[in-house]
Amino acid sequence: MGRVAAIDCGTNSIRLLVADVTVSDDGSRWLRDVHREMRVVRLGEGVDATGVLAPGALERTRAALADYTAVLRRKGAERVRMVATSATRDARNRDEFFDLTRAVLGVEAEVISGDEEARLSFTGAVADLDAPEGPFLVSDVGGGSTELVLGSWDGVRADVTAARSVDIGCVRLTERCLRDDPPTAAQVEEAVAVATEVLGEAFAAVPTDRAKTWIGVAGTVTTLVALAKGLPAYDSDEIHLSRLSLDQVREVTDRLLALDHDGRAALGPMHPGRVDVITGGALVVRTLAEHLAAQGVRELVAGEHDILDGIAFSLV
Secondary structure: OEEEEEEEEOOOEEEEEEEEEEEOOOOOEEEEEEEEEEEEOOOOOOHHHHOOOOHHHHHHHHHHHHHHHHHHHHOOOOEEEEEEOHHHHHOOOHHHHHHHHHHHHOOOEEEOOHHHHHHHHHHHHHOOOOHHHOOEEEEEEOOOOEEEEEEEEOOOOEEEEEEEEEOOOHHHHHHHHOOOOOOOHHHHHHHHHHHHHHHHHHHHHOOHHHOOEEEEEOHHHHHHHHHHOOOOOOOHHHHOOOEEEHHHHHHHHHHHHOOOHHHHHOOOOOOHHHOOOHHHHHHHHHHHHHHHHOOOOOEEEEEOOOHHHHHHHHOO
């Protein structure tokens, strides 16, 4: 058993997991959370339009990372891995980000490829599921990108069949299409068209018709589940492995589309950092749901374990 720390820095949020990893004689591994935390820093704010990381976004990320570094050192993490995804892959001034993370954390941040991001997400997502429910399709809707991964899980190892990362997520779609609040019908139509076109690249690369179970991970999906279940506040235990029908996905998306900023902010499970971008994320999820329903998968399983857990597993 070893204590590890995983940090996932995405387009919208930065997250920390400190966990004890146990490996059994048969090679199976499991995690016991010591500390898990998420902060919305919006690192990718404006990157889609400007091509650079904004000074304010870099400062928000630095402050969060400084706090995380203090936590993981206090908790006694023996190994640390930090990965950075879509926003840093795209930014011309990404060296500023690397200098910042090296100075604060003391280790190099890794800008992982879309395929590696997808593989780690799959490993973290399927560990709590039963092998006969596979093949599994894992979707990770982030701020700037969405990953689709198809694979199987035998209870010990994950076998990835196909994976694709495409440049669409809650921040990108909101900034690109949803200019009014609430968005107009024309803007929603535009956003759906963009999501459909970009996700089409992933559907062409990943044979989603082979999937038996669809698992959605990351904050957009888990927030939608919390809203659909009518939770008064965000509750990870209530959300993890909950299931939503296609009709429920449609209903909660329509409800969000009708609300303005204040209306969304007043929803009990809504994280303040997701208020501005949750509608774009919901449209991405709904587009996925419509596509999969046409192939016979009409239910979404929400997973609280994702790339962060996959990063932790990779340290053993």
